[in-house]
Amino acid sequence: MKKHKIIMTGGGSAGHVTPNLALMPKLTALGYEVEYIGTKNGIEKNIIQGENIKYHIISSGKLRRYFDIKNFSDPFKVLRGIIQSIGIMKREKPDIVFSKGGFVTVPVVIAAHLCKIPVIAHESDITPGLANRLAAPYCTKVCVTFPESIENIKGNKGVLTGTPIRKELLEGSRMNGLRLCKFSDLNKPVVFVIGGSLGSKVINDTIRKNIDSILSKYNVIHICGKGNLEDGLKDKKGYKQFEYVKDELPDLMNAADLVISRAGANVIFELLALRKPNILIPLSKKSSRGDQILNAASFENHGYSMVIEEESLNSELLIKKLNELSREQDKYIKAMNESPVKNGVNNIINIIDKYSKKA
Known part of the structure; x- marks a missing residue:
């Protein structure tokens, strides 16, 4: 029986990687084969490879809110990352992509959209970070952590799930x-x-x-x-x-x-x-x-x-x-x-399973 496959992505800081780790055991238990896309030198590489997860490397320019001479060259790195990600999508044929944010995710999400693969993103903060703002138009749903966040997600894509906590x-x-x-x-x-x-x-x-x-x-x-x-x-x-x-x-x-x-x-x-x-x-x-x-x-x-x-x-x-x-x-x-906010693992897994191509 063919395993269902999910490609996860997120990087630049541990906060964009560790929530993915919280989801992996449940995904594996549900029969998903888990792979990861990140950069060559990002913090995500060491964290994910320590989990014995297949890791794909792409190019990705840093997204900045300030002037830097690299702002002129980094869009070409993002374009290269999109091309590389399309190749990975066609080769690995995932049923769904899960994005946790960070600049590495933008080319991955765009590539998945171009390949007609559903994308679920997660935003931890009340207002979306720059990477998630750029990626949101290409996502199927955007999971959020704070109730206040729903109004910041356009296109009726926001869904309140909480954040995944490692068991x-x-x-x-x-x-x-x-x-x-x-x-x-x-x-x-x-x-x-x-x-x-x-x-x-x-x-x-x-x-x-x-x-x-x-x-x-x-x-x-x-x-x-x-x-x-x-x-x-x-x-x-x-x-x-x-x-x-x-x-x-x-x-x-x-x-x-x-x-x-x-x-x-x-x-x-x-x-x-x-x-x-x-x-x-x-x-x-x-x-x-x-x-x-x-x-x-x-x-x-x-x-x-x-x-x-x-x-x-x-x-x-x-x-x-x-x-x-x-x-x-x-x-x-x-x-x-007395807080109504609970561990978001099951909520996010349910969204992933609902929109996966296997469903």
Whole structure:
């Protein structure tokens, strides 16, 4: 019996790749053969090849909102990527394509449309990113995470699904996480700090500037990003730093009592699923399109999160908010327990199966 085939795509950051990982086990269980399209040097290549998934490489220019001389040459890279993707579609004959966003997806989605292959996209943020805005006209449906997002998807293509959460993240062990960190005082609450897959200098610097004050009340797990370890703090009691974690992440997140994080959609919905009281420090508009600000505002309005704007972040405010969150954590846990938002895996799988050519 012929297996049904899905080609997945998404890249440029871990946030455009890891949600695909959450869908893969269920797709495989339903009889889909899973393949992936990405770039040669993108973060997606290492992540996906670590899962033993067949990986196809295409060319793709970066999509920028600012002037750069490469803006004149990159459209030709996108065109080349479309041609390469058409070749892959004709050779592999997928029943459907699933796109998670990032600049690599644009040529893949256009190629699938030209080959009359249905495309399901997923948008994590309240407003679509540039890649998804360009790709949306060629998509069959666009799955969204926030209820507020539906009105931003044109052509009656938007469908509210939530975001896919990896099963293993929900099965982490608090004790394993604590054991990994080797904290000596297990009576202290654990603060988990994460600034995105690449880390955040402003969060890293503020935490480390106030580390002694924070450690007087809390243990700290700090995911600081590649190349951002601080040698002078490696032997600090109650403080455990990591550049990046993968297999250990479920245990470390489950060990946390409180979280300080950026406001990327994937991580905040993971915090919601895990019911972790949190302080969100969204990327400022100076260094982003403002999506994290909107994400954080939505979570604050629903009572899931505290928010500190990056421009307002300072030592005094961070310590004040952290202590306040610790005192009021039950209020935030109650709000998260009452949230109607659930793990989006089954909702997205149902959309994929409905529109697949096999159906």
